[in-house]
Amino acid sequence: MVKTTIQKRERLILGNRACAEGAIAAGCRFFAGYPITPSTEIAEVLAWELPKVGGKFIQMEDEIASLAAVIGASVAGVKSMTATSGPGFSLMQEHIGYAFMAEVPCVIVNVQRGGPSTGLPTKIAQADTMQARWGTHGDYHAIALAPSSVAECFHFTIRAFNLSEKYRTPVIVLTDEVVGHMREKVTFPESSEIKIINRMKPTVHPGWYQHFEVNPHFVSPMASFGEGYRYNITGLTHNPDGFPTARPVAIKEKLDKLKNKITHNVNDIVEIREEFMEDAHIAVFAYGIVARAARQAVHMAREKRIKAGLIQPLTVWPFPDVYMEHMLEQLDLVIVAELNQGQLIREVMRVNTGKTRVRGLNRYDSELITPDQIFQKIREEK
Amino acid sequence: MVKTTIQKRERLILGNRACAEGAIAAGCRFFAGYPITPSTEIAEVLAWELPKVGGKFIQMEDEIASLAAVIGASVAGVKSMTATSGPGFSLMQEHIGYAFMAEVPCVIVNVQRGGPSTGLPTKIAQADTMQARWGTHGDYHAIALAPSSVAECFHFTIRAFNLSEKYRTPVIVLTDEVVGHMREKVTFPESSEIKIINRMKPTVHPGWYQHFEVNPHFVSPMASFGEGYRYNITGLTHNPDGFPTARPVAIKEKLDKLKNKITHNVNDIVEIREEFMEDAHIAVFAYGIVARAARQAVHMAREKRIKAGLIQPLTVWPFPDVYMEHMLEQLDLVIVAELNQGQLIREVMRVNTGKTRVRGLNRYDSELITPDQIFQKIREEK
Amino acid sequence: MVFAGTVLAEAIGVEDGKNVCQTQSYGPEARGGASRSDLVVSSGEIYYPKPLKLDLLLALTQEACDTYFPALKEDGVLIVDSGLVDQLPDHKVHGFPFTQIARDQIGTSMVANIIALGAIAALTKIVSRKGLLEAIKKRAPKGTEERNLKAAQLGFELTQRKKRARKKR
Amino acid sequence: MVFAGTVLAEAIGVEDGKNVCQTQSYGPEARGGASRSDLVVSSGEIYYPKPLKLDLLLALTQEACDTYFPALKEDGVLIVDSGLVDQLPDHKVHGFPFTQIARDQIGTSMVANIIALGAIAALTKIVSRKGLLEAIKKRAPKGTEERNLKAAQLGFELTQRKKRARKKR
Amino acid sequence: MADQTAKTQVSTKQKAEEEKVHVFEAWCKRCEICVAFCPTGALTSDKDGFPVLTYPEKCTQCGMCELRCPDFAIAVRPREKKESKKGSS
Amino acid sequence: MADQTAKTQVSTKQKAEEEKVHVFEAWCKRCEICVAFCPTGALTSDKDGFPVLTYPEKCTQCGMCELRCPDFAIAVRPREKKESKKGSS
């Protein structure tokens, strides 16, 4: 049980704790979860910290109920979050789809561990990357962020809330066992320095209010329960007013809206960090913890005068199609380094038009990919 | 409640019933399920038919329990199946991963309906295609078959059991609301004409038996509970003897085995039906019910002297990388027609080296894609 | 509608030996049963499973008639329940008060659509009378075989009578 | 080990002002706590979060010593619990019976690793003595501050004494 | 569920102003529950199955039919004396 | 969980053939439960925390220590008289 109270600008803190503190900083005032290694510290910190700021923590009977409660709380107007790992993330899939369909902002942290199945509870993997995009039934458009440091755990959780509120959609923070269980010194911003986005509120008279209004921004203003707007929310395909429909035109309109609010805003949602990409012919494409080894590796390569660079998508979903197409123009070789059997590499290959060689560097034996491994791969393939 | 007993070679039967009868023909003697539209008739038929052939039917408390019971029954030596639709399929994801990890043969029928979330229970979609491949956490390698007719519901369910037994892995039958609720005349084979594959049994002395033996075929002989081989099954990453391990070498060996038994057998697992592909410059790539419209469309195109052909993957997972790469060499244009916002098209684009134009024809408003729509698309894009 | 559609499909497909593909549309939830049944008939392989243009439309409500009439071919046959459909499209129409007849002569409106099947067998070559009767025997729920057979007969005779009447005129 | 690792990281990172990244390895399940703690220290940005080659290895068991010794740099410092590690690699080794001392002088073997931290502060420049004591004050669970501080002091003095002894010789 | 295409005209059997009990045929599904359980037998079903207040004199305006109707298709004029609060049942 | 690196040598405090109670130190985790609940006080803990049958004369071979040991690290020689079935406890 971690009892330190939030304090001081510069602190040595655990990745999972940074995530919890990021949530509080973002305005999260409700957490429902179910313990699972290696995410549990997030819940434990919030059980301690949330009531101090007037927030609510509840341990539910399982992960399904956890995300349900989170959705319920968000609908009641409170920014809400849950945290889990692989098996719990699989159980949450039905409700991730519900939150998406019902356009309920909420944040889901998945601290990835070794899979499949119970797998390796205390070891790392990055093998839920595709699941974050395709885990629920029906067409779904995910937003997922991948921190690679303790500081990013803090900042990306805040950003996850901001994106979630801005686009009225669930946002996933895809962290992992190493980042989650790592301690680093973090310099915390003053709360005034933190940019917070809150869901847009309706301005119309309740009689005119449509909870799922279709507008050119694809995001409808959101009244909370109890605010005087009485509307219906359902996971059935529905009209802008929230009532079920089976009219093909209305169905298409709804599903297009869900899609467009992500695909039309890729530029706003996606953040990419580059290193040496101005003149690189070879890129290492890596996200989350692996990007750190990759950064070191491209530095090693540069020392050997190899024109290598790093592309680190901070946002893994939506995939930055246009950006990558553009980058691939410039590149001879992309090495996609992941702690799985090859997931995001498929996306790189998808946008590749055949000009660039795309090679995978995959590790899935519970150990990290080292800078040296990446450097060797650069040397071999170049 | 459908009370007709299995009989007669030529019958008008419902897609879902054909699926149930296929299961019985394949030797399925255990079904556990939870009702959900539009899959329920499969359960209803089996509740009636299974006890007649000495099989067991049980309605469980939910979909999670259903797949758990199916796995339990399979481990006890009985061929087992469940059937569901979107929301239930999402709930089953954790146990699909378990069956994969523990290498338990079983068949999961997903009669797809409109999504996401509760969506459109009585309408069609093909939007669980990617979920069938990526729905569970951790690296997973799916086998999924997509019937396009009532006869195929029967035959593909048999094939699903055969593949499942042969490779000791869960197999998904991805059918849909239209195929499931359609009646067609089917000419049934004599049972002697049906090829049945049963799981390989160990021949070694129990003392030497390893339930997860690593061998060049990637598939280990499988003793059932109660047969005198006492072994351990777990969803934790394990050694060949079934006991948990955290050794990187053993982890990699296990995960490679799971991967290789699919990827090394793509030629055996994948079936593709072609039409006019010998000299086609344009291909329509379509699976499941859409392939029927596509077939009609390419006939229409041929009448207009357009060299169009049809590629219908009967197996949607694993994706036939090599086959498609080869085909794309020959093609100027591929139109991928799907009842979703664009899923399998991503795979086609992935293997495409940029030479061929790949275009999507997507419909997700609960209606079928018509032959005419495809034909128009061919004309537009060619 | 599903029952009638299934009987017709069974008659055409299994009894008369053609290929058939029968589909249906449900309301928003399964429980209510389907409200529309489509049938594609062919002596060859059936590709697209739904009819694109209709050769025959049987409409038992005004709504059905209005919605699906545009899909009927120029030379297609339209059969309606003349008791329930009063606004008729500008087309050659066969109208019979199926529901009325069902209630009056068999005592339940539930067999209206089976009477209509009898009418179809009489009016068109789509299904044979024998095939229809066999299909009903096979598909009718226990205890309802008799009344369904009677209904089909009724539909058949009704039409014959009308034809004859017309000829006489 | 996590507690000791965290104290050291806190001392180096926050008190002494360098960048640190502390990671750990757990057994197969979380409950047991970690059995190994790694620390990367740098005045610049830390990329790869795990040490590739060790500058300092503190091994409290024979197994740990055997496993991790190969990763120690040629000129790295090896500190072992000489009461528990008897097979020493061919290397310059600092051995102290930490566990023994902890039990004898503080009454619980639990503070052995904190004594070891004291020894590290005395033997190397990795961490300042002041930083270490501050970090202990901040991180020690309530009620254990005193004994942990005492342990660190003990480790420090111990080493000084040995150094002095060696000098004398 | 088959023929719930309800008629939208208002019943003209009684004048809305005077009637003790009003049937809203657009919503009525002709389940006949109101008829079956009217304590006084004031209601009967017409040939289409819609309820009719055939014996208005028997009707005590007890409100049972309204409370029991699953479709909110029958409304009873509140008795005037007791409880003059504007209110529900 | 920390130091379960068990010693693999067999206790030599008594000869295996004669002893009433045998401690298998490789598995023993020194929880001292057997000592705490021995009804006769026949067991004590040695300086490392392993149980020792310090007072063999007190030991009634009741078997409690064996039944209670969570680690199957202590075995009691069955009493010879009653019940000569080859058997468990």
Next chain:
Amino acid sequence: MALLSKVTHQYLRTKKQFPNVWCAGCGIGTIMGAIIRAIDGLKLPQDDVVMVSGIGCSSRMPVYVDFNTLHATHGRPLAFATGVKLAQPNLKVIIITGDGDALAIGGNHFIHACRRNIDLTTILINNSTYGMTGGQVAPTTPFMKIGTTAPYGNRERSFDIAKLAIAAGAPFVARGTVYHMVQLRKLVEEAIQKKGFSLVEVISHCHTLYGRLNKEGGAIEMLKWQKEHAIPISAAGKVPPEKLRGKFLTGVLWDIDFPEYCEEYDKVMAEAQGKM
């Protein structure tokens, strides 16, 4: 307005959603009537009322009522409602759930809601079957009754819902029927007023499926069955035991007091903030 009564106008979404989807004679509509009348009687502001449901015929109710309505996923309305209530304890949260929804797929959330004792009012519509999906057996289907998935008769025993709820910790448990709609309204009123988790099991009928499969007649016959088999708990003492066999009790079956979770959590917050 003469066509519809005042409650109908005030509490139902009359303009859009009617006539409702339920079969002619289905009891769910009657229950909906009892609920809105109870809310009307308690004078709860509509803006403060939240109705949460799962999936099923019963769970369609929120679509029709003019409150804050949340039509959630199958089996999970109690979990959604827990979030709503804990986030905004000032809202009155009413859950509408079917026997399949609450006790089959949702059984876990049900027992935990009973145990946790959050101030939620649960109306459980027990029609002994899964209506929406077409008459499969439910955990409430009596032994040997027919369902489409139990064509040879159901071989599982059914839950005694009230007993289960009480054992799981629910402080308020009542049972009513569609037939006894006046009593039902009162039970719902009492349940809403209870501070803590309250359950009203409503015996309803699905004549379309369960009734037909089990030859128990139409809606009217099944309502008569309710009338004949319900024994008010107040009268239970006076009825000879042999007459109780095959019958069920109605009324408030259990009513005790426990600390309510949201109130307890207020204490947690006070303590946490005091300690800060």
Next chain:
Amino acid sequence: MALLSKVTHQYLRTKKQFPNVWCAGCGIGTIMGAIIRAIDGLKLPQDDVVMVSGIGCSSRMPVYVDFNTLHATHGRPLAFATGVKLAQPNLKVIIITGDGDALAIGGNHFIHACRRNIDLTTILINNSTYGMTGGQVAPTTPFMKIGTTAPYGNRERSFDIAKLAIAAGAPFVARGTVYHMVQLRKLVEEAIQKKGFSLVEVISHCHTLYGRLNKEGGAIEMLKWQKEHAIPISAAGKVPPEKLRGKFLTGVLWDIDFPEYCEEYDKVMAEAQGKM
């Protein structure tokens, strides 16, 4: 063989899996001893015994015993076991589950297994917490006790497991403790012999987490607590009520007969095949 007793040799996977992963003094090992001795006493062939568990410290047990063992997913062992048993009713299926496994995430399968009455023997190890994940509160953690997720004290009430099982329909319910390991063995024997669903709740201790957080001492102190707080049901009548407060009953708490599901299903098959 002098080093280990015969049961240990025969029933444990001594060669590979020992020493076990449990903390020094954890009661789970003692319970495992009682179970293998019960099986030995009943002379069940090892090949016919299946042990199924979920995930948790308790659920690690199958790894150590030389039966057909299935270490399933968290919360679901009863559902897996249902499949095993129904597919092969000749096998003896024993479920090992923790309080979190059985009653938190797995609560639904638990009540349904009780209701369905398949012949399964469930040993539920109740240590009042989630051991494996580090001492969070469980549905069995008493009110106001500390868990890592309830640092201000648990505000939920705990389940009375036996009461819940009985209400859900279990025909055999017993309770034992780690301390009373002789009685425990007998309870397990009886449970295995019961035709139908049987439950043995075993009060165990997690001194490493729960004990430490709640200052209840180490394994020895917690075992003493068990000794002092257990009242055999046979003695319960003789003990004055005030002495029962804060105590719990042990022994067979409930034992009645109901048709067992597999046997009922045999009848279904007979009927189906007769009718064919």
